[in-house]
Amino acid sequence: MAPDAPSRGAEVEVRAITKRFGAVVAVRSVSFVIRGGEFFSLLGPSGCGKTTTLRVIGGFEHADEGEVAIGGTPMGRTPPNRRPTNMVFQRLALFPHYTVFENVAFGLRMKRLPEEEIRQRVGEALELVQMPGLAGRKISELSGGQQQRVALARALVNRPRVLLLDEPLSSLDLKLRLQMQEELKRLQRELGTTFVSVTHDPGEALAMSDRVGVMDSGILHQVGAPMEIYERPRNRFVANFIGDANLIDGVVQGTDGDTVAVRAGGVVVRARRAGWEQIGQTLTVCVRPERIQIGAAADLPNAFRGRVEDWAFSGSMVKYRLAAGPVRLHAAVPYLNGAPLFQVGEEVAAGWDPMQAVLVPTEAAAPGAGGGP
Amino acid sequence: MRIQGTLLWGLLAPALGLMALFYVVPLGVYFLNSFHLFRDGRIIPVWTLATYVEFFTDPFSYRIIGRSLQLAVIVTSLTILVAYPVAYALHTRVARPGVRAALALLLFSPLMVSVVVRTYGWLILLANQGLVNTLLRAARVIETPLTLLFNMPGVVISLTHIFLPFAIFPMYSVMGKLDLTLKEAARDLGAGWWDTFTHITLPLTMPGVVAAALICFTLSLSAFVTPQLLGGGRVQVLPLAVYNSTVEINWPAGAVAGLVLLVLSILAVRALNAVIRRLPGV
Ligand SMILES: Nc1ncnc2c1ncn2[C@@H]1O[C@H](COP(=O)(O)OP(=O)(O)O)[C@@H](O)[C@H]1O
Ligand SMILES: [Mg+2]
Numbered sequence: 001m002a003p004d005a006p007s008r009g010a011e012v013e014v015r016a017i018t019k020r021f022g023a024v025v026a027v028r029s030v031s032f033v034i035r036g037g038e039f040f041s042l043l044g045p046s047g048c049g050k051t052t053t054l055r056v057i058g059g060f061e062h063a064d065e066g067e068v069a070i071g072g073t074p075m076g077r078t079p080p081n082r083r084p085t086n087m088v089f090q091r092l093a094l095f096p097h098y099t100v101f102e103n104v105a106f107g108l109r110m111k112r113l114p115e116e117e118i119r120q121r122v123g124e125a126l127e128l129v130q131m132p133g134l135a136g137r138k139i140s141e142l143s144g145g146q147q148q149r150v151a152l153a154r155a156l157v158n159r160p161r162v163l164l165l166d167e168p169l170s171s172l173d174l175k176l177r178l179q180m181q182e183e184l185k186r187l188q189r190e191l192g193t194t195f196v197s198v199t200h201d202p203g204e205a206l207a208m209s210d211r212v213g214v215m216d217s218g219i220l221h222q223v224g225a226p227m228e229i230y231e232r233p234r235n236r237f238v239a240n241f242i243g244d245a246n247l248i249d250g251v252v253q254g255t256d257g258d259t260v261a262v263r264a265g266g267v268v269v270r271a272r273r274a275g276w277e278q279i280g281q282t283l284t285v286c287v288r289p290e291r292i293q294i295g296a297a298a299d300l301p302n303a304f305r306g307r308v309e310d311w312a313f314s315g316s317m318v319k320y321r322l323a324a325g326p327v328r329l330h331a332a333v334p335y336l337n338g339a340p341l342f343q344v345g346e347e348v349a350a351g352w353d354p355m356q357a358v359l360v361p362t363e364a365a366a367p368g369a370g371g372g373p
Numbered sequence: 374m375r376i377q378g379t380l381l382w383g384l385l386a387p388a389l390g391l392m393a394l395f396y397v398v399p400l401g402v403y404f405l406n407s408f409h410l411f412r413d414g415r416i417i418p419v420w421t422l423a424t425y426v427e428f429f430t431d432p433f434s435y436r437i438i439g440r441s442l443q444l445a446v447i448v449t450s451l452t453i454l455v456a457y458p459v460a461y462a463l464h465t466r467v468a469r470p471g472v473r474a475a476l477a478l479l480l481f482s483p484l485m486v487s488v489v490v491r492t493y494g495w496l497i498l499l500a501n502q503g504l505v506n507t508l509l510r511a512a513r514v515i516e517t518p519l520t521l522l523f524n525m526p527g528v529v530i531s532l533t534h535i536f537l538p539f540a541i542f543p544m545y546s547v548m549g550k551l552d553l554t555l556k557e558a559a560r561d562l563g564a565g566w567w568d569t570f571t572h573i574t575l576p577l578t579m580p581g582v583v584a585a586a587l588i589c590f591t592l593s594l595s596a597f598v599t600p601q602l603l604g605g606g607r608v609q610v611l612p613l614a615v616y617n618s619t620v621e622i623n624w625p626a627g628a629v630a631g632l633v634l635l636v637l638s639i640l641a642v643r644a645l646n647a648v649i650r651r652l653p654g655v
Binding site for chain 2: 058060079080081085086087089091093094095096097106107110111154155158
């Protein structure tokens with residue numbers, strides 16, 4: 001993960017785009033800015049409008065409202081073949097009647113480059129994706145991972161300003177997917193090309209991206225660095241979609257310095273102040289399972305007693321389900337050899353550092369959702 | 374679902390029976406007749422290759438074969454040239470299934486008219502004072518009327534017209550299987566409309582074109598009514614030779630010409646099938 005990507009200013013500007021298909025609003029007034037040389041991901045569940053947003057950037061769809069600028073130039077209705085972008089399609093869309101070489105050479109042939117240069121650049125591109133020696137193969141003779149690499153080479157050989165990737169790894173099995181995540185990241189760093197990737201897999205988005213935009217139902221909820229959106233989700237949707245979250249509904253009782261006290265059932269829990277909370281307001285406290293401490297939590301300013309309802313072992317972690325009055329909590333504790341294991345029914349002290357918990361509005365959509373970096 | 378042996382044969386029996394009765398038996402009779410002799414208005418049932426020898430030593434036979442092939446090649450090429458854009462438009466421009474169905478019906482409508490009626494329709498349209506010549510003269514494209522009847526052009530126009538639906542539908546169905554993201558990928562890689570068409574759409578829809586060519590070629594080769602009525606005796610093709618021999622009760626000569634026609638069709642089918650096998654799958 002490299003949060004310090006070289007910044008070249010705004011490379012892609014998406015300004016309040018809306019796209020409808022008949023009665024369906026696929027994208028609702030979405031705005032964001034992608035910096036030059038950045039690895040940016042659009043993350044959200046299936047059908048949330050990620051592909052449509054990407055296709056608007058690539059020129060395959062035209063927004064009903066709003067516009068896209070690339071490298072400072074408004075794109076208007078410029079067709080895909082005249083945009084400085086290249087796309088890796090979700091189902092790859094390799095040309096079945098061409099060899100690997102001819103697939104990769106296609107873009108260069110369209111530019112009518114001399115044969116010599118085409119040969120050299122295709123060779124380099126295939127080397128870049130670690131596929132030398134397979135240039136003469138037919139597409140149908142390649143494995144899924146190899147096809148993925150050809151699709152990447154076919155796009156990258158054109159040296160686009162911006163590479164668009166639509167769920168680039170979704171067709172691969174888990175092991176290959178993890179390997180390709182690393183490789184995409186390496187390629188992006190080596191080339192310095194701006195990558196815009198679309199995925200429904202939070203793990204993939206967090207692992208690969210410099211920044212992530214979280215979408216749902218055509219709305220862009222939040223844009224930020226992976227750690228930022230994980231630590232400070234702006235609303236329930238983002239909190240839930242990225243990793244596990246304990247979401248505790250309660251009423252604000254009062255503030256104390258940087259923290260807020262929220263009464264949830266019989267329990268008072270504390271969280272970091274957000275700034276918009278008011279006393280008496282109903283809101284939700286979000287705390288990640290691994291931030292909850294059990295047993296030795298008694299000295300935390302935010303401790304209460306809970307009962308172990310269940311636990312499960314997952315190798316590196318032990319996951320407990322706790323009940324504290326009406327509040328149910330999931331806690332994940334690193335498993336260390338010989339560490340005490342709490343038993344079902346046992347009373348334990350539980351709590352967390354208030355600065356590790358954040359406030360989100362109780363309703364699903366955040367006020368003023370729409371995002372912006 | 375798996376169909377068991379006896380049941381399968383039971384289901385196929387009616388079709389096989391019909392084929393045997395109306396195809397295999399007449400073909401056999403034909404085949405036998407080709408080894409007989411026709412002399413002085415009578416068929417002489419001796420076993421000889423004389424009729425074959427007569428056919429293949431007569432230069433007129435080669436003119437007929439040449440004419441048949443020429444007609445089939447011209448009609449097939451023209452039909453495909455006209456049909457491909459229609460199929461392409463149907464595929465790319467018509468989105469609503471209802472409209473598609475209506476257009477498909479319209480395209481097939483010529484087939485609902487009897488071949489004789491349709492041919493007389495062409496007689497009226499293509500005559501010297503017919504609609505086509507009148508319009509062309511009104512538009513000052515020509516001064517003297519074109520001779521479009523009782524010659525090759527008339528037959529070609531009429532056959533092309535009737536074969537259009539047979540050519541459009543195989544091509545249209547192959548186009549339907551074309552992955553549209555391939556076209557988008559080509560556009561993405563810098564191809565304009567023409568490059569996308571020539572590098573992606575056309576090669577990947579060639580199986581449809583070849584299938585259409587196969588249908589048109591064999592249909593043209595065996596066309597009879599149109600060359601008979603619109604050819605005015607100037608378009609001498611194999612089916613006409615078969616017919617003329619048969620009405621003169623010269624069955625042996627008719628049989629030889631008919632078998633030559635059959636062999637030409639089989640060769641054409643095999644050649645085009647070999648082409649299809651070499652084409653990339655969609
Ligand atoms: N060409 C289209 N015609 C009609 N509806 C579409 C079209 N493309 C996308 N949609 C709809 O727009 C919404 C967003 O789709 P999409 O951008 O593909 O989502 P995602 O990529 O996030 O899964 C979905 O409801 C989808 O059904
Ligand atoms: Mg999608």
